[in-house]
Amino acid sequence: MTRRGFLLSAGTTTGAFALGAGVGVAANAAVALRADTAVGAATVNFYGAHQAGIETPFQAHGVFLGFDLKRDTTHVMARRMMELLTDDAARLAQGDPALPDNDPYLAEKPARLTATFGFGPGFFTKLGLSSQIPAGFADLPAYRIDKLVPEYSGSDLVISIGSDDPLTLAHAVRQLTRTARSFSSIRWSQKGFVRSQGVAPATQTNRNLFGQVDGTINPAPGTEAFAGQVWAEGSPSWFAGGTQLVLRRIAMNLDTWDKLDEGGKEISVGRKLSNGAPLTGVHEFDAADMEAKNSAGLSVIPDFAHMRRARTDNPKEKFLRRPLNYDDGILLDGTSNSGLLFAAYMANIQTQYLPVQQRLVDLDLLNTWTTPIGSAVYALPPGCLPGGFIGEGLLS
Amino acid sequence: MTRRGFLLSAGTTTGAFALGAGVGVAANAAVALRADTAVGAATVNFYGAHQAGIETPFQAHGVFLGFDLKRDTTHVMARRMMELLTDDAARLAQGDPALPDNDPYLAEKPARLTATFGFGPGFFTKLGLSSQIPAGFADLPAYRIDKLVPEYSGSDLVISIGSDDPLTLAHAVRQLTRTARSFSSIRWSQKGFVRSQGVAPATQTNRNLFGQVDGTINPAPGTEAFAGQVWAEGSPSWFAGGTQLVLRRIAMNLDTWDKLDEGGKEISVGRKLSNGAPLTGVHEFDAADMEAKNSAGLSVIPDFAHMRRARTDNPKEKFLRRPLNYDDGILLDGTSNSGLLFAAYMANIQTQYLPVQQRLVDLDLLNTWTTPIGSAVYALPPGCLPGGFIGEGLLS
Numbered sequence A, B: 001m002t003r004r005g006f007l008l009s010a011g012t013t014t015g016a017f018a019l020g021a022g023v024g025v026a027a028n029a030a031v032a033l034r035a036d037t038a039v040g041a042a043t044v045n046f047y048g049a050h051q052a053g054i055e056t057p058f059q060a061h062g063v064f065l066g067f068d069l070k071r072d073t074t075h076v077m078a079r080r081m082m083e084l085l086t087d088d089a090a091r092l093a094q095g096d097p098a099l100p101d102n103d104p105y106l107a108e109k110p111a112r113l114t115a116t117f118g119f120g121p122g123f124f125t126k127l128g129l130s131s132q133i134p135a136g137f138a139d140l141p142a143y144r145i146d147k148l149v150p151e152y153s154g155s156d157l158v159i160s161i162g163s164d165d166p167l168t169l170a171h172a173v174r175q176l177t178r179t180a181r182s183f184s185s186i187r188w189s190q191k192g193f194v195r196s197q198g199v200a201p202a203t204q205t206n207r208n209l210f211g212q213v214d215g216t217i218n219p220a221p222g223t224e225a226f227a228g229q230v231w232a233e234g235s236p237s238w239f240a241g242g243t244q245l246v247l248r249r250i251a252m253n254l255d256t257w258d259k260l261d262e263g264g265k266e267i268s269v270g271r272k273l274s275n276g277a278p279l280t281g282v283h284e285f286d287a288a289d290m291e292a293k294n295s296a297g298l299s300v301i302p303d304f305a306h307m308r309r310a311r312t313d314n315p316k317e318k319f320l321r322r323p324l325n326y327d328d329g330i331l332l333d334g335t336s337n338s339g340l341l342f343a344a345y346m347a348n349i350q351t352q353y354l355p356v357q358q359r360l361v362d363l364d365l366l367n368t369w370t371t372p373i374g375s376a377v378y379a380l381p382p383g384c385l386p387g388g389f390i391g392e393g394l395l396s
Helices: A003-011 A075-093 A121-126 A166-180 A224-230 A262-269 A306-310 A349-362 B003-011 B075-093 B121-126 B166-180 B224-230 B262-269 B306-310 B349-362
Strands: A061-069 A114-119 A157-163 A184-193 A243-252 A324-330 A336-346 A370-380 B061-069 B114-119 B157-163 B184-193 B243-252 B324-330 B336-346 B370-380
Touching: A061 A121, A061 A166, A061 A336, A075 A114, A075 A166, A157 A166, A157 A243, A166 A184, A166 B324, A166 B336, A184 A336, A184 B324, A224 A336, A243 A349, A262 A306, A306 A349, A324 B166, A324 B184, A324 B324, A336 A349, A336 A370, A336 B166, B061 B121, B061 B166, B061 B336, B075 B114, B075 B166, B157 B166, B157 B243, B166 B184, B184 B336, B224 B336, B243 B349, B262 B306, B306 B349, B336 B349, B336 B370
Parallel strands: none
Antiparallel strands: A061 A157, A061 A184, A114 A157, A114 A370, A184 A324, A243 A336, A243 A370, A324 A336, B061 B157, B061 B184, B114 B157, B114 B370, B184 B324, B243 B336, B243 B370, B324 B336
């Protein structure tokens, strides 16, 4: 399909197709909203210096799968597992079925599918590779705010899969899980989402389930700042071009949060709910004035505000946030089982992440409504070229 | 935004925007895939002769919420509940916040949001309204194939919410749940999906997680056939323009299903996996030849094939299928917790649905890989006009 063809196709939508706010689609008309297939056909290149799915702009849907190596999985078998997983992921990213795949028709619409692989601390120790653990990579310390449950914590291997289509995603999860299960046992899966394609402008920062604009300070993909924060250099050498992932499952108490009014919500973060601007500014990307006082002489952005605690001018303490919302139904007490799959990527957990997390543990008003219930860390190898496999520098 | 504006907007996407199969988006480019906001701005009119969300073309995401009336909820309170829920739903469908809504910014992108309401058998009995139960409406009989669990079965009230955006949906679930919980207790929630907007052509029938094209025989919205199958006539009078919903949660064993090859999968249904055509035809909508034999003298569409068992020439046994896929992570044994939220709408469960279901219970090869684990029935009142409320004919 050519670009011109796409425009023509868009132009053939019926007159009932709502193109703007307030223009209603008749409830019972057989309206063709899915007038094009560009979302489904779009692909992300699997191969490259870095793994896909990290610098890739948010896909609408994502799943994190945690696996533990089986007791008898050797170094050679782990290598074989990563070769097979790489092959599956490269094929699925192009809209081709994995080998074998008895449901090939579910692979046809990649919708920017990516699969990204990472190794937990147990991967290194179980395989006798402790000497190859990247600099700064280790389990997080125990934090007093944490109420971790094993169902969402740790694992030897993580596969993070993203796509703009939930059916494609479900299929890819199944294919990659089948391959991984020959060498490992699945421990947990965690599913999340942001906005669907076509709902909000591409430049708009996501909102979380608290209604907050979330991700304003992220480095822009393709910039030096991004590379400096995210991609590791050569220590150890196999890890050059890789990154480290902190995955935290943060339960959000929407019931108590919604007892706050808009002003109460805003001071807990230090940003406006309407557009994410700092309380001292007007626009989302305005620099925050941490010295500003109100007429009563109090800080406009309070000491306890999340943004003051998380923020840093130290370039060595910055990192990429790529969180997904989760909403897994209803708990026994009738409240929603909702929150954030907080995924942060950085070259070095110890130097970049730990200082920020410690400040948030010490003081952050948002802790009132949030509880970390899962936590895990992974070393994500660099990308590979056709013929290679993810993790080849470690496992060859 | 005008239609012309939409096309111009689509035309401003960058050259890196993949418009066709096989054209890759560079993995690490900051590509604007969400080039327009038409999906988010689209609305479905809440008001009308029938409730929205039934004849509405599939939204990408849906949730069914089951509530039981509190012991002390009276007829007057049930009326008040439905007035408030109607008000919430009408506002949210336009992208306006419910009253009260402390997260109004999450309501801004309706993405064809609909909320549809239905009453279970307990709603009538608890409120002393048994004389108003619609013709043919009752709990399904116990079927030998069923392994029902209470967590997914029955309830006095159902709210079915659909939207093309998962964040909008999560927000609407929360708003409507908050209103309903003043009068009832939530019993379960079930979440499902089909393809995202823009993934497949609008005319394309959905696929389920077995990879099957599912829904070929549905009546087209807006036709006489649709109206005849779905909308009830006046018995009792309050129910004219309403419909009856059978909601079945059908677990699908993807592991054993995937042990079949393509031919094995096809004879279990009687249709081709590739495009849903009957095994005696070429195209999806070709009429099936139930008499056709192969060279060995056996039926091309076997006796045990799902389509032969479900199919009927009796117009009084047809109904609308509007199923969603569900994929709720991993069960303890490592298999996926997946299946179908089978939602069928018809004027009269007894005459239209029960004969078909009984045939499928008696013989259907698909039963080998599927297990109904939840079941519920609801009477869905007709729609209402501004100033009215859903259920007004019953509760006024």
